[in-house]
Amino acid sequence: MNTKNTLRLGLARAAAGLMLLATAPWALAVNSLPGGPAVNQLDLHPPVTKIAEQQQWLHNVMLIICVLIFIGVFGVMFYSILKHRKSLGAKPAHFHESVAVEIAWTVVPFIIVIAMGAMATKAVVAQKDTSNADLTIKATGYQWKWGYDYLKGEGEGIKFLSTLDVAHREMSDAGKPAGDDYLLKVDNPLVVPVNRKIRIVTTADDVIHAWMVPAFGVKQDAIPGFVRDTWFRAEKTGDFYGQCAELCGKEHAYMPIHVKVLSQTDYAAWVDVQKKKMAAAADDPTKVWKLEDLIARGEKVYAANCAVCHRPDGKGAGPIKPLDGSAIVLDADKGKQLAVVLGGAANGAMPSWKQLSDTELAAVVTYTKNHWSNNTGQLVQPAEVVAARK
Amino acid sequence: MSAVLDHHGEHSHGHDHHDHGHPHGWRRWVFATNHKDIGTMYLLFSFAMLMVGGVLALGIRAELFKPGLQFVNPELFNQFTTMHGLIMVFGAIMPAFVGFANWMIPLQIGAADMAFARMNNLSFWLLIPAAIMLAGSFFMPGGAPAAGWTLYAPLTLQMGPSMDAAIFAVHIMGASSIMGSINIIVTVLNMRAPGMTLMKMPLFAWTWLITAYLLIAVMPVLAGAITMTLTDRHFGTSFFNPAGGGDPVMYQHIFWFFGHPEVYIMILPAFGIVSAIIPTFARKRLFGYTSMVYATASIAILSFIVWAHHMFTTGMPVTGQLFFMYATMLIAVPTGVKIFNWIATMWRGSMTFETPMLWAVGFIFVFTIGGFTGLILAMAPIDIQLQDTYYVVAHFHYVLVAGSLFALFAGIYYWGPKWTGVMYSETRGKIHFWGSLIFFNLTFFPMHFLGLAGMPRRYADYPMQFADFNEIASIGAFGFGLMQVYFFLFVVVPMMRGQGEKAPQKPWEAAEGLEWEVPSPAPWHTFETPPKLDASATRVIG
Numbered sequence A: 001m002n003t004k005n006t007l008r009l010g011l012a013r014a015a016a017g018l019m020l021l022a023t024a025p026w027a028l029a030v031n032s033l034p035g036g037p038a039v040n041q042l043d044l045h046p047p048v049t050k051i052a053e054q055q056q057w058l059h060n061v062m063l064i065i066c067v068l069i070f071i072g073v074f075g076v077m078f079y080s081i082l083k084h085r086k087s088l089g090a091k092p093a094h095f096h097e098s099v100a101v102e103i104a105w106t107v108v109p110f111i112i113v114i115a116m117g118a119m120a121t122k123a124v125v126a127q128k129d130t131s132n133a134d135l136t137i138k139a140t141g142y143q144w145k146w147g148y149d150y151l152k153g154e155g156e157g158i159k160f161l162s163t164l165d166v167a168h169r170e171m172s173d174a175g176k177p178a179g180d181d182y183l184l185k186v187d188n189p190l191v192v193p194v195n196r197k198i199r200i201v202t203t204a205d206d207v208i209h210a211w212m213v214p215a216f217g218v219k220q221d222a223i224p225g226f227v228r229d230t231w232f233r234a235e236k237t238g239d240f241y242g243q244c245a246e247l248c249g250k251e252h253a254y255m256p257i258h259v260k261v262l263s264q265t266d267y268a269a270w271v272d273v274q275k276k277k278m279a280a281a282a283d284d285p286t287k288v289w290k291l292e293d294l295i296a297r298g299e300k301v302y303a304a305n306c307a308v309c310h311r312p313d314g315k316g317a318g319p320i321k322p323l324d325g326s327a328i329v330l331d332a333d334k335g336k337q338l339a340v341v342l343g344g345a346a347n348g349a350m351p352s353w354k355q356l357s358d359t360e361l362a363a364v365v366t367y368t369k370n371h372w373s374n375n376t377g378q379l380v381q382p383a384e385v386v387a388a389r390k
Numbered sequence B: 001m002s003a004v005l006d007h008h009g010e011h012s013h014g015h016d017h018h019d020h021g022h023p024h025g026w027r028r029w030v031f032a033t034n035h036k037d038i039g040t041m042y043l044l045f046s047f048a049m050l051m052v053g054g055v056l057a058l059g060i061r062a063e064l065f066k067p068g069l070q071f072v073n074p075e076l077f078n079q080f081t082t083m084h085g086l087i088m089v090f091g092a093i094m095p096a097f098v099g100f101a102n103w104m105i106p107l108q109i110g111a112a113d114m115a116f117a118r119m120n121n122l123s124f125w126l127l128i129p130a131a132i133m134l135a136g137s138f139f140m141p142g143g144a145p146a147a148g149w150t151l152y153a154p155l156t157l158q159m160g161p162s163m164d165a166a167i168f169a170v171h172i173m174g175a176s177s178i179m180g181s182i183n184i185i186v187t188v189l190n191m192r193a194p195g196m197t198l199m200k201m202p203l204f205a206w207t208w209l210i211t212a213y214l215l216i217a218v219m220p221v222l223a224g225a226i227t228m229t230l231t232d233r234h235f236g237t238s239f240f241n242p243a244g245g246g247d248p249v250m251y252q253h254i255f256w257f258f259g260h261p262e263v264y265i266m267i268l269p270a271f272g273i274v275s276a277i278i279p280t281f282a283r284k285r286l287f288g289y290t291s292m293v294y295a296t297a298s299i300a301i302l303s304f305i306v307w308a309h310h311m312f313t314t315g316m317p318v319t320g321q322l323f324f325m326y327a328t329m330l331i332a333v334p335t336g337v338k339i340f341n342w343i344a345t346m347w348r349g350s351m352t353f354e355t356p357m358l359w360a361v362g363f364i365f366v367f368t369i370g371g372f373t374g375l376i377l378a379m380a381p382i383d384i385q386l387q388d389t390y391y392v393v394a395h396f397h398y399v400l401v402a403g404s405l406f407a408l409f410a411g412i413y414y415w416g417p418k419w420t421g422v423m424y425s426e427t428r429g430k431i432h433f434w435g436s437l438i439f440f441n442l443t444f445f446p447m448h449f450l451g452l453a454g455m456p457r458r459y460a461d462y463p464m465q466f467a468d469f470n471e472i473a474s475i476g477a478f479g480f481g482l483m484q485v486y487f488f489l490f491v492v493v494p495m496m497r498g499q500g501e502k503a504p505q506k507p508w509e510a511a512e513g514l515e516w517e518v519p520s521p522a523p524w525h526t527f528e529t530p531p532k533l534d535a536s537a538t539r540v541i542g
Helices: A002-026 A050-083 A099-128 A166-174 A264-282 A291-310 A334-343 A358-369 A382-389 B026-030 B035-064 B074-109 B117-125 B127-139 B162-190 B203-234 B248-265 B268-282 B289-305 B307-314 B318-330 B332-346 B355-378 B380-386 B390-420 B426-452 B464-496
Strands: A135-142 A145-152 A159-162 A190-193 A198-204 A209-213 A218-222 A228-232 A238-242 A257-262
Touching: A050 A099, A050 B332, A050 B355, A050 B380, A099 B318, A099 B332, A099 B380, A135 A190, A135 A209, A135 A218, A190 A264, A198 A209, A198 A218, A209 A238, A209 A257, A218 A228, A218 B307, A218 B380, A257 A264, A291 A358, A334 A358, A334 A382, A358 A382, B026 B035, B035 B074, B035 B117, B035 B127, B035 B390, B035 B464, B074 B127, B074 B162, B074 B203, B074 B268, B074 B390, B117 B127, B117 B162, B127 B162, B162 B203, B203 B248, B203 B268, B203 B289, B248 B289, B248 B307, B248 B390, B268 B289, B268 B332, B268 B355, B268 B390, B289 B318, B289 B332, B307 B318, B307 B380, B318 B332, B318 B355, B318 B380, B332 B355, B355 B380, B355 B390, B355 B426, B380 B426, B390 B426, B390 B464, B426 B464
Parallel strands: A135 A198, A190 A257
Antiparallel strands: A135 A145, A145 A159, A198 A228, A209 A218, A238 A257
């Protein structure tokens, strides 16, 4: 541990010295980016997963072993260079070939490398074990952005594209970079819950890309026509950054990866918002619907949102008002029912449903006006909901 | 008659009578069948390509000097990285070693020339159209290939017509290499002077014999991979095209089955050069000749079973990762044997540090750093972090520049007096060495940090946290480039013009081998009748 720290400190000092020498006039104003690269970082990223921790440990051990061997071997060489000089009157010895020595310097390194391999074997097996994931997300490489599909687990069905902030691409072209997250800022980060096993399934649409997040110790090629996977279990919340790691054409440097790790509750809230956003985005509120289509859609919305209280048969229960035969529902003025649905009623006992999309609201209102014994024949188009929201 | 250039009228008359039928002027070079002339052409060609590849490298480093795009667009940047790699590997390093083989193998084994003199001519002259096509690809529609020197599918399918030119060029260079290899194998196996048994042969000839077998084994594999790329591009096949059911990863397997032995093709002859120089300047016999031969052969054999360590991130099964991890780490064993041998040779020697020795010691020191980073990269879990980052760039430049190129420089200073008949300037040689060593490390050492911090390779622009180390690397790169221009203008040109102290037949006190049994400069024809050798096969006794 001490050797490691001393070594790192030494390296850091040497590097800092070099930097002072070389950079003073042009020094750029930039700070380390938490979860991304640090200014003049000398080592791997601070690990956020067990795998990354093991990689860090292995690297430290390897570095120490290599430095020790290096010092040993080159200590001998430089001693020889200093002492066994003709100018110092050294006379050449005549020894050569020694079976014992040659066997020793074959067998000892052999044992050392096998021991090194043995240290790494457990980690190799662990990082390939993608079974029992809590959440499976497909990462698709496109020229030049990432697409994420939540395939299985909480948030299933969410999908979006993640592209470099266009301002950063423009700064790059202009040769005027700025910001701690330069070239790492995306429009839609990948969001995952903390302490959950996330399996990332990679593929690509065009050429090979690679999905990499150094803090997680993850790098997996995304290969068109093939599916590969990797996994991580982030142990800290926060933002973590990586970049595409396989040459994929001219914008290779401009398709970063940003992973936002949230607490379980924040994640659940995020999933909720996404689902609603997606539902909203799915329907065009200007579309003019036919009655039967809207009723069919409304049946689903009712079952998902309303049936808990108003009951599937529309009769309500206890303080919950029945919808079957309700005066408001049957009223020729569609605005009355829309006002209740959008604004709530009975001091919030009937909540506001304005987070549902215009189409969903139009569908559910139309459904209730034309189901059970209600048979108004009234049709509420999404456009009318849009109008009622104002 | 100097074997290098017809300089001045002062050259000796002693062996002019050998020159009957000796062509002069351009015919001497175009119709060259003399191994020394062809060797010279190979060396000059490879130096020219080193300069072209170097200019491309400086284009890369200039762009990366600061974050943001200043000089080139990302597309041209990718063309630079691709062509820098292709030109340095196929145009600079490989032909340079063939040049050494041409010059030195016949001299070292007491042969009159290479076995197939006309094929030798063809294998050199094939390089010229190939090089023109490679360099000229920048001027084709869409610019030069930009898929990386590894030419990974399916990105190659998106390239313009220059991709086909590059494929054709690599085919031609491959054919040239195979011809060169056949020539070397036949020469070494059949044309050794009586008494020069295989196990008395200089290590340079040994390492080249093994390298030639590697070349014959893997160049056709590369030819297959790029031919399949070509038919995927134009003839509707889908070997690697996923859109038609092809497998892009199969390309990588085939490429690296060539590619890994290829890196040993570029380092084994370097081991041979260093193994000649260390004993000379330590004034002591090479510690373990036999084990050096076996270690070279072991490295060559192991090189065929480690290729997929370049592909740990493609998603290999766990057993595949384990196999390639262990196999790769085993290469450290024979490589270690070589390093230990050189140091044991130096131990209790009587060393002097003329320029060739400086380069050889520099080679051992810096190449070993590249060896250690190779060991670290071989560890599959660590490689997951470092694959395709600047750590890999640092690693392979430590073994290819500080390895192959430093050994080539060592060889030029060591055998240059034999080739040209004049000594280089020791002061200039030392300036070249120390300047190159310092600037080399300034360029590539910071790249280890960039790689550990996760900066991917082949990036035209990068987050600002990486700025300082990139700046240092760029400064180092320009210094390194200037040192090579200095080398050419102030070391190579004067030697070729015959300016400098006249070289004795054996400029190095303790040098051993048949090349020192002929005058300096080596006459145009040597060992026309097989020499009679002493028991150690290092001296001519009649």
